[in-house]
Amino acid sequence: MTESKAVGRDPEAVSKFVESFAAQLVEAGMQRMPARVFAALLSSDEGSMTSAELGEQLQISPAAVSGAVRYLTMTHMVSREREPGSRRERYRVHGDQWYEALTNREAILKRWEGALREGVSSLGAETPAGRRMAETLAFFEFVEGEVAAMMERWRVHRRQVFGDG
Amino acid sequence: MTESKAVGRDPEAVSKFVESFAAQLVEAGMQRMPARVFAALLSSDEGSMTSAELGEQLQISPAAVSGAVRYLTMTHMVSREREPGSRRERYRVHGDQWYEALTNREAILKRWEGALREGVSSLGAETPAGRRMAETLAFFEFVEGEVAAMMERWRVHRRQVFGDG
DNA sequence: CGCTTCTTTCAGAAATTTGTGAAGTTAAGG
DNA sequence: CCTTAACTTCACAAATTTCTGAAAGAAGCG
Numbered sequence: 001m002t003e004s005k006a007v008g009r010d011p012e013a014v015s016k017f018v019e020s021f022a023a024q025l026v027e028a029g030m031q032r033m034p035a036r037v038f039a040a041l042l043s044s045d046e047g048s049m050t051s052a053e054l055g056e057q058l059q060i061s062p063a064a065v066s067g068a069v070r071y072l073t074m075t076h077m078v079s080r081e082r083e084p085g086s087r088r089e090r091y092r093v094h095g096d097q098w099y100e101a102l103t104n105r106e107a108i109l110k111r112w113e114g115a116l117r118e119g120v121s122s123l124g125a126e127t128p129a130g131r132r133m134a135e136t137l138a139f140f141e142f143v144e145g146e147v148a149a150m151m152e153r154w155r156v157h158r159r160q161v162f163g164d165g
Numbered sequence: 166m167t168e169s170k171a172v173g174r175d176p177e178a179v180s181k182f183v184e185s186f187a188a189q190l191v192e193a194g195m196q197r198m199p200a201r202v203f204a205a206l207l208s209s210d211e212g213s214m215t216s217a218e219l220g221e222q223l224q225i226s227p228a229a230v231s232g233a234v235r236y237l238t239m240t241h242m243v244s245r246e247r248e249p250g251s252r253r254e255r256y257r258v259h260g261d262q263w264y265e266a267l268t269n270r271e272a273i274l275k276r277w278e279g280a281l282r283e284g285v286s287s288l289g290a291e292t293p294a295g296r297r298m299a300e301t302l303a304f305f306e307f308v309e310g311e312v313a314a315m316m317e318r319w320r321v322h323r324r325q326v327f328g329d330g
Numbered sequence: 331c332g333c334t335t336c337t338t339t340c341a342g343a344a345a346t347t348t349g350t351g352a353a354g355t356t357a358a359g360g
Numbered sequence: 361c362c363t364t365a366a367c368t369t370c371a372c373a374a375a376t377t378t379c380t381g382a383a384a385g386a387a388g389c390g
Contacts, residue, residue, distance in 0.1 A: 009288065017284040024280050028273050029194030032348080042301070043284060045293040051367070061350055066368055087358060087366045095297055099304050108193050115189050119182045119208060123174065128210040132260055135327055136207070139264050142322060146315045154307055162300055197378080216337070226380055231338055252336045252387055 009045075015057065018043055033060065033068040038077060041093040048081075048092035076101040096158070103147055113140050174210075180222065183208055198225065198233040203242060206258040213246075213257035241266040260330075261323070268312055278305050 018039040025035035036058050041049055049057075051065045058065075069091055072078035077098045081090050116137040123130045183204040190200035201223050206214055214222075216230045223230075234256055237243035242263045246255045281302040288295045 009292065013287045017280070017287055021277075021280045021284060024273075024276050027276075028270075042297065043288060043294050047293070047297060062367070063351080063369080064349055067349085070368090085358075087356085087364095089367070093297075095300070099301060103308075105193075108189075111189050111192075112186075115182070115186045119186060122178045122182055123208060127174065128212070129208050132207065132212060132258075135260070135323070135330075136264060138323070138326060139319065142319055143268075143315070146318070150308070150311045150315070153311070154304065157307060158300070158303070161303060227337070228339080228381080229379060232379085235338090250388075252334090254337075 014043055033064050034071045037065065037068040038072055041078060041091060047095060048090045050088050050090055100151060103151060106144065109140055109144055113137055179208055196236065198229050199236045202230065202233040203237055206243060206256060212260060213255045215253050215255055265316060268316060271309065274305055274309050278302055
């Protein structure tokens with residue numbers, strides 16, 4: 001207490017959430033730093049933070065921030081913006097954009113499908129193994145189509161519940 | 166060549182597929198050994214292999230097989246069966262069961278939801294950050310319901326295309 | 331029961347990954 | 361232009377993960 005400016009919310013509570021949510025992301029396969037940076041952005045009121053702010057809250061070096069942000073922007077979970085008239089950069093989580101990116105493991109699906117197609121033809125479409133792989137392939141193709149439809153339904157649902165926010 | 170029994174298929178082609186498919190799984194976050202073991206099982210005609218067979222094809226120790234199989238059974242991607250009257254164990258991929266397990270990241274979703282709920286209440290449902298997290302939470306809840314319905318549609322679709330196999 | 335075959339556990343060597351400090355790069359502002 | 365603030369890249373030390381050999385643990389079969 002008696003610390004500089006009124007923050008309006010308990011930094012410790014924020015940090016606790018950030019770390020616990022990041023831990024879940026890590027467990028699901030995300031690297032530690034991207035996970036922590038992402039969780040921090042998600043729990044910021046503005047939905048965006050500068051490199052320095054991230055470094056301070058998470059106690060990590062500028063290099064670590066840079067690496068994490070590079071990953072997050074590549075996967076479209078975070079976007080970067082320049083503050084006009086400043087060398088300072090802001091990293092932003094786009095509210096609804098990021099989980100769309102999450103479901104957009106489409107690239108991964110595509111590669112799986114490619115590998116499976118190769119498997120079917122190299123092992124022989126008439127062999128038991130080939131048939132099993134053809135079915136697996138069909139499943140992924142099915143999922144791919146369904147996900148698009150699902151996201152459309154989500155947008156409708158979202159509008160009903162949250163408005164056009 | 167001039168090797169023991171007729172294998173009926175090119176071991177090198179099989180191995181090539183196994184490694185390339187395993188590589189995709191690794192890239193998507195699976196550990197190397199589970200990925201390789203799984204790919205090997207998937208491309209076997211019987212849909213099952215013994216520990217020794219796996220060790221030989223993948224050139225790994227029994228310990229590595231054991232560890233990989235433990236992971237795969239825990240995640241329900243593979244099941245184990247005892248060959249009757251033998252200490253030998255067979256590991257089997259259940260054709261249609263395994264990708265259902267894949268979509269069953271339900272446990273993960275549940276934990277994310279738990280963490281988000283905590284975030285909403287600890288940061289305050291009325292704060293911008295709290296609202297953002299509430300929306301994210303709603304998304305995951307939505308997805309959870311949709312996935313179940315999607316799998317049901319898949320089973321119908323599958324029956325039409327592949328029969329009751 | 332004891333022998334044998336298969337599987338699991340465990341400690342540690344080897345490889346990989348991670349995060350840092352420091353140097354390098356870019357661009358704003360005088 | 362030169363200075364300086366900010367971000368990025370890079371080499372390396374530290375931490376973590378991964379896989380193995382060896383020993384221990386089950387379970388069929390004589």
